[in-house]
Amino acid sequence: QVQLVESGGGVVQPGRSLRLSCAASGRTFSSYGMHWVRQAPGKGLEWVAAISHDGSNKYHADSVKGRFTISRDNSKNTLYLQMNSLRVEDTAVYYCAKGGGGGGYHFDCWGQGTLVTVSS
Amino acid sequence: QAGLTQPPSVSKALRQTATLTCTGNSNNVGNQGAAWLQQHQGHPPKLLSDRNNKRPSGISERFSASRSGNIASLTITGLQPEDEADYYCSAWDTSLSAWVFGGGTKLTVL
Numbered sequence: 001q002v003q004l005v006e007s008g009g010g011v012v013q014p015g016r017s018l019r020l021s022c023a024a025s026g027r028t029f030s031s032y033g034m035h036w037v038r039q040a041p042g043k044g045l046e047w048v049a050a051i052s053h054d055g056s057n058k059y060h061a062d063s064v065k066g067r068f069t070i071s072r073d074n075s076k077n078t079l080y081l082q083m084n085s086l087r088v089e090d091t092a093v094y095y096c097a098k099g100g101g102g103g104g105y106h107f108d109c110w111g112q113g114t115l116v117t118v119s120s
Numbered sequence: 121q122a123g124l125t126q127p128p129s130v131s132k133a134l135r136q137t138a139t140l141t142c143t144g145n146s147n148n149v150g151n152q153g154a155a156w157l158q159q160h161q162g163h164p165p166k167l168l169s170d171r172n173n174k175r176p177s178g179i180s181e182r183f184s185a186s187r188s189g190n191i192a193s194l195t196i197t198g199l200q201p202e203d204e205a206d207y208y209c210s211a212w213d214t215s216l217s218a219w220v221f222g223g224g225t226k227l228t229v230l
Contacts, residue, residue, distance in 0.1 A: 035219070037165075037221075044206075044208065044221065044222075044223050044224040045157075045159075045165065045208050045210075045221045045224070046221060047210070047218065047219040047220065047221055050219065059217055059218055059219075060218075061218055062216075062218070095164055095165075097165075104176075105155070105167060105170035105171075105174070105176060106155060106170065106171070106210075106212075106219075107155055107157060107165070107167045107170075107210065108167045108170070108176050109167075110164040110165055110166070111164065112164055113164055
């Protein structure tokens with residue numbers, strides 16, 4: 001069983017940067033991919049980015065491409081999301097979720113989320 | 121990125137059966153299948169069925185997923201009050217090299 005805990009959210013001004021972290025425990029972190037998914041207040045889920053188990057493949061949604069970067073440090077069992085040039089519309093709860101591999105399924109485990117508020 | 125299409129709301133009576141739909145295209149649902157997630161207000165989503173229509177351990181047999189062409193479906197039998205939630209579908213899109221989500225269906229159990 002995998003446990004995921006996000007951190008790093010907060011209030012930030014438009015144009016500034018923020019880095020989110022997701023600490024994983026349980027099943028071997030380096031055996032599965034990971035996702036970031038966000039949910040704006042009162043809205044649906046929006047996939048943000050994904051990374052393969054070893055970090056060699058990364059994918060980003062068009063809405064964040066060129067501004068956000070997903071990465072991971074398997075030695076620290078931690079997933080990251082570097083968010084630059086933040087916009088008001090990036091305001092959301094950001095979830096990390098387990099990806100495929102390691103004997104499980106995509107999206108079979110989620111963290112509790114961390115709130116990012118972009119406001120002047 | 122174009123998402124998947126889900127009806128915004130569905131209402132069904134207690135103990136009845138609800139079927140939720142998710143419409144995509146040949147680049148996503150049609151050849152990759154769709155996963156289904158349930159989200160209760162204030163909680164993170166929970167996977168009900170993966171894109172190969174398999175239920176993770178611990179998910180009730182009342183939830184079953186299927187696909188016909190570019191349309192994925194989630195059937196919930198014997199509706200219970202706790203089934204009232206938002207339901208999302210998601211699929212990998214091979215042309216976008218991205219995951220896409222549906223807008224979600226709010227299920228009300230009357």
